Amino acid sequence: MFIFSLNINLEVNETQTLITLGGYVDVVKYRYVYFVLWLIVYVLILCCNCTIIYIIWIHRNLHEPMYIFIAALSLNSLLFSTAIYPKLFMDVLSHRQSVSRATCMLQSFFFYTLGGSDFILLSAMAFDRYVSICKPLQYATTMSTTSVTIFLVLGWLLPACQMMVATVISAKQKLCHFTLAGIFCNNSIQRLYCVKPRILTVWSLFVLTNITFIPVLFILFTYIKILMVAYRSCREVRKKAAETCLPHLMVLISFSCLCGFDVIIARLDSDLSKTVRLIMSLQIVVYNPLFNPIIYGVKMKEIWKHIKRLLLCGTHHPISQKRCERSR
Template sequence: MDAEFNRTYITLGGYVGVDKYGYLYFVILLALYLLILCTNLTIIYVICIHRNLHEPMYIFIAALSVNSILFSTAIYPKIFIDVLSQRQIISHSACMFQYFMFYSLGTSDFLLLSAMAYDRYVSICKPLQYPTIMGRITVTVLLALAWFIPAFELTIAIVINSKQKVCDFTIGGIFCNNKMLKLYCVQSTFLNFYGLFIMLNAVAVPVIFIIFTYIKIFIITYHSCVEVRKKAAETCLPHLMVLICFSCLGVYDVITARSETDLPKSVHLIMSLQIVVYNPLFNPILYGVKMKEIKKHIMRLLCKQKHMIH
């Protein structure tokens, strides 16, 4: 690889109307970013300080919030710079970093959701064995695997990508995702198959496992008492809603990154923004509203803050 290659700058060609609406974009996106930080930090804070929330389910929820903060911080600051700049460019190395963060954290979310599904299965279907099965070591191992496996697999992809020569210097998006693979002079067959491998083992397998697990849960709870069914609904439905949101946005990312479409740039821009808004913001709001214990502590925190202000 030539020395000059590392200094290659790539144009982000997915922006629309930045000259006219740059400041408006900045204000709206900054508000969203601050909201994402506040909501996710609140979830993490509440779970950390309350001992009754030091359970596997809530620990996994906190891990999802950590992912949301890291994901947003890898994307939003660069967008702030771009909407206020005349040229929307990014260095090749920074683009690779965004690519790494985007997909490693995205696939980590699916693994965390599968760990949560397993936790719910053991809690509802094997309650007497739950303390033994879901001990501290098990939770630590599941967390480590959820973060390590995607990071390791994406590191391999980054190393291979770094040796590819760039012939095109414009990405049709506002951040670096799989569209950057179209920049290389030669499309690597190995990288295409490796990307499919990552998608299968880090996304498809967890999704299938989650669906299978929840089917088992619903079959067992269907024949149980009302209290058990209520508990299953309260804890499982939020996870399923998050999974559906993740899956829909993941499918959209794969379709737009891998195929050429004739949709207007404005439509691509709106959909790209949805990817970086929905996931980080949807999680804490959903869990804060739907999870009874988290909601209770958040309401107490808000009332306490209100009392201190007055």
């Protein structure tokens, strides 16, 4: 009984161990600069993504698979940012930048679960464009409500289950170091383990293949097929392919580069200066959540049309009000 209670206490103390976040540069000097800049970015992320979700939600002509997947990506960006930014606010305003191990593992779980979900949702969007352009007669039956629901469930459930296994394995590892060279928790936490188990390395590669490499290869394959069909088709098909596929490719390229940054930070941790590491970390948590809704809002013609109408109706100028009434 005594040994059992001692083991429980050791596990509890292990999860409550404080990990110092050592990735900040002159945080005491620039404390309020950090806070104001990150608050502005977080508010912009909330406003942009909520706008996209709201527009898709209220307009029935946008209740199509492509737009539903865009709304799901915006929801991911909201959840991702909420898992990162509030903790950043608390850290820069605190005298000590630290995090408990349990909180760190939870943040890392959401970080990679939502990242993997983005890749799967982008794959679903690529498949949707492939069916729409290459097999338009089969679109209604292939991309049914059931199919979209399955894609959404897999997009959120598959990465979550796989990352849950990785989190459980990580939770059982003993820490020998307590300073994380970053401002939030990602796979750099593995550098704090006394011994990195082989099973964690193997499982991480398995997860990386499932939720990153396979979706990217599938996306590239579908877009090659789309380009081949569009090249042989009429001008109208080429225009449709360019208008709907270009934003997805832009998001995929941007997101893949940011994921590459995350890998580089983890692998070259000791070779990067603190300033370079901070800049690369900030790009990961700023670009994708902020620029995705901007890309979709500007490049997707139907969404941009509703955004302009929303802005027009939000003004109090008489001419704008008359135009808004006519548009309705």
